[in-house]
Amino acid sequence: MLALQKMQPGAGFELRQIPEISTLSPDEVLVRVRATGICGTDLHIAAWTPGYESMQSAMPVTLGHEFAGTIVAVGANVDHGMVGMNVTARPSVLCGTCAACRAGDEDNCTGRRGIGIGRNGAFASHVAVPEANCVPLPSGLDFEIAALTEPMTVCAEAVDTGEVATGDRVLVLGPGFIGQGIALFCEAAGASEIVICGHNDGPRLATLNAIGFKNTVDTAGSSLRDALASYLERGGFDVVIEATGAPHVVPEALSCLKKRGIMVIAGIHPRPASVDLTVLVRNHQQLRGSYRSPLATWGRVVDYLAANQQRVRGLITHRFDLGDAAKGFDLAQSKTASKVVIQHPQD
Numbered sequence: 001m002l003a004l005q006k007m008q009p010g011a012g013f014e015l016r017q018i019p020e021i022s023t024l025s026p027d028e029v030l031v032r033v034r035a036t037g038i039c040g041t042d043l044h045i046a047a048w049t050p051g052y053e054s055m056q057s058a059m060p061v062t063l064g065h066e067f068a069g070t071i072v073a074v075g076a077n078v079d080h081g082m083v084g085m086n087v088t089a090r091p092s093v094l095c096g097t098c099a100a101c102r103a104g105d106e107d108n109c110t111g112r113r114g115i116g117i118g119r120n121g122a123f124a125s126h127v128a129v130p131e132a133n134c135v136p137l138p139s140g141l142d143f144e145i146a147a148l149t150e151p152m153t154v155c156a157e158a159v160d161t162g163e164v165a166t167g168d169r170v171l172v173l174g175p176g177f178i179g180q181g182i183a184l185f186c187e188a189a190g191a192s193e194i195v196i197c198g199h200n201d202g203p204r205l206a207t208l209n210a211i212g213f214k215n216t217v218d219t220a221g222s223s224l225r226d227a228l229a230s231y232l233e234r235g236g237f238d239v240v241i242e243a244t245g246a247p248h249v250v251p252e253a254l255s256c257l258k259k260r261g262i263m264v265i266a267g268i269h270p271r272p273a274s275v276d277l278t279v280l281v282r283n284h285q286q287l288r289g290s291y292r293s294p295l296a297t298w299g300r301v302v303d304y305l306a307a308n309q310q311r312v313r314g315l316i317t318h319r320f321d322l323g324d325a326a327k328g329f330d331l332a333q334s335k336t337a338s339k340v341v342i343q344h345p346q347d
Helices: 040-047 053-058 149-161 177-188 202-210 249-254 277-282 295-307 309-313 322-333
Strands: 002-006 014-017 028-037 066-074 086-089 126-130 134-136 169-173 193-198 216-218 237-242 257-265 286-289 316-321 339-343
Touching (some): 028 086, 169 177, 177 295, 202 216, 237 249, 316 322
Parallel strands (some): 169 193
Antiparallel strands (some): 066 086, 086 134
């Protein structure tokens, strides 16, 4: 089968033919992949930015961890009745042996391996995943929408971490897919005002406008505070959620936060950010990191996607076949695309 693989450390990836999956571990299932999203993590791995050195031991490894498909075979310990079930999957595979796993504290496993990072992923026609990682999909949920579940759980976790509540004014920094999903979950949480900022981000801000978010700001040619002047006249924001991955944004973003406000960092940053801790302390502000969501969030996100399919579909701006994955990666790296999905042929 054709697979997109990371072959060795350094920039790049390779589309190559690999053997079909012929055997499963007792607790695994085989998923026929229908749709796979290109994620920021995939872009970092392709560019080989710092932070992914641990995956070298798994190379060559098939990339792709945002996906949905149909179970077509099961391991010896898995109920055969799961064959034919449509699923997505949590990409974080537990080690089962660390102290947290032995204590039943799955969210704090220290030996986890990521599907598409530490073990083969879903930029291929089939992927083997642990049955325990599978999340069933409701009838009628399109595969391309279901493939967005994992990144949307990241968005929901950022909003939960910020404790966004009814009536809050929220500033979202970064109009890429994660920022877009954060805006949707801020809305669902009851925020009274959601302002989304980008920098030279016309196409992605237009995508947000098209799905109903009118308070969008492009900071090109201006400082963040100047671009937000009309909003800041009414005071700082209750919550600021950063999804840019740009360290220089952090200090000025904190200046847009009200006293006792919460700022959430959801972006992955290539270098440290500089923060004036004295100002943070005197303003009694909180700076919180947000990353992987707990298991309980997945069902909530699947339900949200099923109830809002057409609106969420507006975030998928480009679709490619696996053979054209390089084109998809190039677009995903630009500020033209919101979400790029690799589609796999139906039987």
